Amino acid sequence: MKKLLSIMSSAVIAAGMVSAFTVNAADVAPSVYFTVDDKADGVETLKFGAIFVNTKENTSAIPCAVYLKDESKKAGQIFVKAIADKSLKLSDLTGPNALYKGAPYKGFETDDSMNLNTFEDLNMIAVNYSKVSSEKPMELNGEKSDSYPLACFKAKFADNAEGGTYNLKVYSEGAYFSGIILRNGDGTFKEYDPSENSKPMTINASDRKLGDINNDGKWDSVDVSGIMKEYSRVSSGKDGIFDGNQRAAADINGDGLVDSVDASNLLAYYAYLSGDGTSSLNDFVKNRK
Ligand SMILES: [Ca+2]
Numbered sequence: 001m002k003k004l005l006s007i008m009s010s011a012v013i014a015a016g017m018v019s020a021f022t023v024n025a026a027d028v029a030p031s032v033y034f035t036v037d038d039k040a041d042g043v044e045t046l047k048f049g050a051i052f053v054n055t056k057e058n059t060s061a062i063p064c065a066v067y068l069k070d071e072s073k074k075a076g077q078i079f080v081k082a083i084a085d086k087s088l089k090l091s092d093l094t095g096p097n098a099l100y101k102g103a104p105y106k107g108f109e110t111d112d113s114m115n116l117n118t119f120e121d122l123n124m125i126a127v128n129y130s131k132v133s134s135e136k137p138m139e140l141n142g143e144k145s146d147s148y149p150l151a152c153f154k155a156k157f158a159d160n161a162e163g164g165t166y167n168l169k170v171y172s173e174g175a176y177f178s179g180i181i182l183r184n185g186d187g188t189f190k191e192y193d194p195s196e197n198s199k200p201m202t203i204n205a206s207d208r209k210l211g212d213i214n215n216d217g218k219w220d221s222v223d224v225s226g227i228m229k230e231y232s233r234v235s236s237g238k239d240g241i242f243d244g245n246q247r248a249a250a251d252i253n254g255d256g257l258v259d260s261v262d263a264s265n266l267l268a269y270y271a272y273l274s275g276d277g278t279s280s281l282n283d284f285v286k287n288r289k
């Protein structure tokens, strides 16, 4: 698997370099992104986009959705595969009609009209929107390609999942085609590999609350200094001593780093709580300038 991934990333780099010279300037490469339902217990969307999951509070599968962002509005066929790290199990793949009262494109009013596949052994899902009879772009239902998701699914951490960072990403290797075909309406088309332009969703799993580094149920100066000590260890080239649960809890703004910004956010939150503030840490950080 590791080898496959490294082959894949070099292929992606090579393909990316080629397409830089061939992309029509009018066409912005389409991309795919994921969302989670952060009203689910123990799930929070952090300021810079990473998802925090408290695996103690979250015991049910997390509802997720996958969207296509296609500024050109020329998508004619869509084949998207998404894969997650093994301990984050993907399941319950459905079309968007039941939950979101619509699909992004006309003619896909039922789950049967799109092609939905789950590959349990690979922990992969695949979604196809394809109208092969037409040479034109598919017709949108909403204003944008992402007014509705392409599909819905669930992601659940295994009981023995370790704390740390997990990825959910678009995948193009292996069986089953993955590609987005933009049609110009005159029979010409251009094919894009969605794994090249799409950012993975990062999910930080922790057995404790966001920011509660020492897991004592409180946010205070002990947690702040824990983050600062870890940051100084790592920034001076030493190995960090946080385990996966602590690292996940310490990236308070969800930018992928544990650093002084997280510590300063937590210090400000501690002061805010001492002044009888009632917002959650995440809401506090998101609203902070
Ligand atoms: Ca604490």
Ligand SMILES: [Ca+2]
Pocket (backbone or CB within 6 Å): 250, 251, 252, 253, 254, 255, 256, 257, 258, 259, 261, 262
């Ligand atoms: Ca951070």
